[in-house]
Amino acid sequence: MSLKTIQAAPGFQDYLPKEYQDLLEDGPFFQQRKVSELGSFKEAIEEHPMCAGCAMTLFIRLVYVGLPSLEHTVICGTAGCGRLAISQGAVPFVYGNYGDTNAVATGLKRGLDIRFKDQPKDVVVMAGDGGLADIGFHAVMHSWFRKEKFTTIMLDNEVYGNTGGQDSGMTQKGMVMKMAPTGKKFEKMDMLGLAKTAGVAYTARISPTNPTRVANTVRKAVLIAREVGPTFIQAYTSCNIEYAIPTPKVMDDAREVEKDRYGYLEYFSDEAKTYWEESEKERKRLRKAEK
Amino acid sequence: MYTVAEIDVEICSSTKCRLCTQFCPEGNTILYDETRGTAYVAVDRCKGCEICVGICDDLAKHHAIKMVPIDQVKDGFEISKVGFKRSLV
Ligand SMILES: Cc1ncc(C[n+]2csc(CCOP(=O)(O)OP(=O)(O)O)c2C)c(N)n1
Ligand code: SF4
Ligand code: SF4
Ligand code: SF4
Numbered sequence: 388m389s390l391k392t393i394q395a396a397p398g399f400q401d402y403l404p405k406e407y408q409d410l411l412e413d414g415p416f417f418q419q420r421k422v423s424e425l426g427s428f429k430e431a432i433e434e435h436p437m438c439a440g441c442a443m444t445l446f447i448r449l450v451y452v453g454l455p456s457l458e459h460t461v462i463c464g465t466a467g468c469g470r471l472a473i474s475q476g477a478v479p480f481v482y483g484n485y486g487d488t489n490a491v492a493t494g495l496k497r498g499l500d501i502r503f504k505d506q507p508k509d510v511v512v513m514a515g516d517g518g519l520a521d522i523g524f525h526a527v528m529h530s531w532f533r534k535e536k537f538t539t540i541m542l543d544n545e546v547y548g549n550t551g552g553q554d555s556g557m558t559q560k561g562m563v564m565k566m567a568p569t570g571k572k573f574e575k576m577d578m579l580g581l582a583k584t585a586g587v588a589y590t591a592r593i594s595p596t597n598p599t600r601v602a603n604t605v606r607k608a609v610l611i612a613r614e615v616g617p618t619f620i621q622a623y624t625s626c627n628i629e630y631a632i633p634t635p636k637v638m639d640d641a642r643e644v645e646k647d648r649y650g651y652l653e654y655f656s657d658e659a660k661t662y663w664e665e666s667e668k669e670r671k672r673l674r675k676a677e678k
Numbered sequence: 679m680y681t682v683a684e685i686d687v688e689i690c691s692s693t694k695c696r697l698c699t700q701f702c703p704e705g706n707t708i709l710y711d712e713t714r715g716t717a718y719v720a721v722d723r724c725k726g727c728e729i730c731v732g733i734c735d736d737l738a739k740h741h742a743i744k745m746v747p748i749d750q751v752k753d754g755f756e757i758s759k760v761g762f763k764r765s766l767v
Contacts, residue, residue, distance in 0.1 A: 409762035426699035426710030426717060429762040433705065440727030444703035451705070598700040634727035638701065
């Protein structure tokens with residue numbers, strides 16, 4: 388949870404795997420890295436088996452850049468494609484049983500707050516649309532009703548990708564999937580509306596078309612969750628396998644979907660808005676003072 | 679046989695671009711050499727999706743990336759062998 392715990396004992400560093408040494412020497416800890424610096428530092432995310440050209444992979448990669456303090460973060464995930472990459476990140480990863488993420492994250496966050504009174508610890512749930520809107524729906528909603536202070540990120544590929552193409556609550560109406568051969572029968576769930584009703588402090592809907600915006604949105608959501616209350620990001624992260632998108636066209640698809648129906652939407656509760664405006668002002672003032 | 683991305687150093691280093699480094703889905707795969715001012719690919723990590731080609735051609739409009747069969751890559755950089763490098767020179 389901090390650089391101290393990943394630091395090698397003196398004389399031992401040379402014997403650690405190269406990837407580990409690189410993280411210690413050129414890694415992203417204890418500084419807010421920018422998307423524009425990608426390629427110039429060792430990223431927390433390692434090699435993983437997600438499909439080539441998967442937009443979800445790109446989104447997850449950008450989340451690791453946006454997290455405001457990697458060394459004080461725990462990510463909670465579950466079954467589904469995303470965990471294949473998230474479990475290979477140099478950030479503690481807790482695997483909640485499918486459907487349990489937001490219950491597990493609740494316990495984690497509360498426990499960490501008791502144990503580390505002077506050091507904010509961020510808990511971030513990152514899981515699929517099936518894991519959060521269908522099977523984990525009750526735990527997600529109740530964590531919001533209880534105003535638990537952590538961020539939930541839905542990797543919305545609009546399908547159960549990992550198990551081969553079942554429709555989820557987030558699949559669009561009429562969509563024919565391998566295991567929805569006559570077409571999905573119901574509308575895509577309005578998770579943003581539900582989040583607002585449940586009193587979530589900040590919500591955003593986003594696609595990975597603008598990497599800096601993805602990182603900034605994640606950072607904002609985590610910082611607001613730390614101080615105000617639950618936050619939620621719903622991210623369009625196409626499944627190129629189940630939607631048969633040729634990989635060179637994945638970004639074209641993301642741009643089209645964003646333009647046609649997904650957009651970039653943000654909502655702040657009054658309290659979150661006040662907090663965010665004040666903290667932005669303070670950051671600006673500090674930057675000026677530094678200069 | 680599969681293909682991996684290869685970046686033309688001459689074209690890329692004449693720009694101040696860095697765009698493909700932000701769009702490759704894989705971490706630690708398109709790296710950026712500050713000394714030579716060019717992006718370069720860890721060929722052992724590239725999954726051959728061609729997203730970077732579209733980014734360089736259509737967004738950056740620099741046409742510096744092409745896909746090449748892995749057995750025709752000359753002196754490809756392999757991050758798993760040598761680790762992260764700020765610069766290859
Ligand atoms: C309790 C339980 N039920 C079912 C499964 C099987 N399962 C594994 S992944 C998955 C679907 C994942 O879909 P989603 O959450 O949308 O994530 P994606 O793979 O699309 O990213 C299911 C049903 C499981 N692992 N545990
Ligand atoms: S199955 Fe779909 S969502 Fe899962 S890794 Fe492959 S492309 Fe991505
Ligand atoms: S997009 Fe093209 S020009 Fe820009 S950094 Fe990548 S290879 Fe270089
Ligand atoms: S082909 Fe895909 S994996 Fe390979 S460098 Fe380009 S974007 Fe990255």
